[in-house]
Amino acid sequence: MEILVTNDDGIYAEGIFALSRALKKCGRVTVVAPDTERSAVGHAITLSDPLRVTEVRRNGAFFGYAASGTPADCVKLAIRSIMKKKPDLVFSGINLGANMGYNVLYSGTVSGATEGALLGIPSIAISLATFVDPDFAAAAAFARKTASAAAKNGLPPGALLNINVPALPAGKITGVSVTRQSRSLFTDRFDRRTDPHGRTYYWLTGSLNRDGAPADSDTAAVARGSISVTPLQFDLTDEKLLGNLANWKFK
Ligand code: MN
16 A cells, blocks of 8 residues: 655654554555644645755654645645655644644644545544644554555545544543534634734634534544544535525626
8 A cells, every 4th residue: 555644743743753654564655744844724735936845864764755835735746746656545644733623624734634635545634632742652553553444445535534533542542433523613812922022922822612512523522532533525515505595686
């Protein structure tokens, strides 16, 4: 199996190292990832600047290609130019921080996988639900299991899975739930600060609001210590409003 690995935390992040090492047990891994952190860039691509690509070594061995672009750029570039053979699977992560609910719209990690899906390749995003003291072992092991399961069961071209792993030791994880996307969003707050020159600046912060997330959702599953696997799609059409709008007289 030919696997493309990307992320949005950058090629030097710990999570992508853990993911690529785990996936090497199920296939040939090519890493193409942003040269610096590009978290929360969503599905942005780079049009007004060239993309520079450099070979990166980690722990004394060739690790992958760093590109001066976004996760979506990296996947496009890998599939269109860098890889000799189209990958059978795209894997994005392991992200530092969960990507659940409506919040996935901002996620560079999910967008790396979405780009793979748009190009017709089964794609998977994986995130660890913590920003501090990450232990990627359980998430990496689950990524390897999912890649093997995808090879065995077959994922249709364009399938997109969003995996979120609770920040717990493997023995404390309560199970695996197939979930729907919740409507959870971050409760935004801007820290208003003053720089050393006396000028005001703002820094966005907040936390995921889990209120009202249904039991069968990604947010609820991770909250009860379960790994969440959500199949996503990117046809954003509002079917209900579609019928209603048809009755408007646009003249
Ligand atoms: Mn990130």
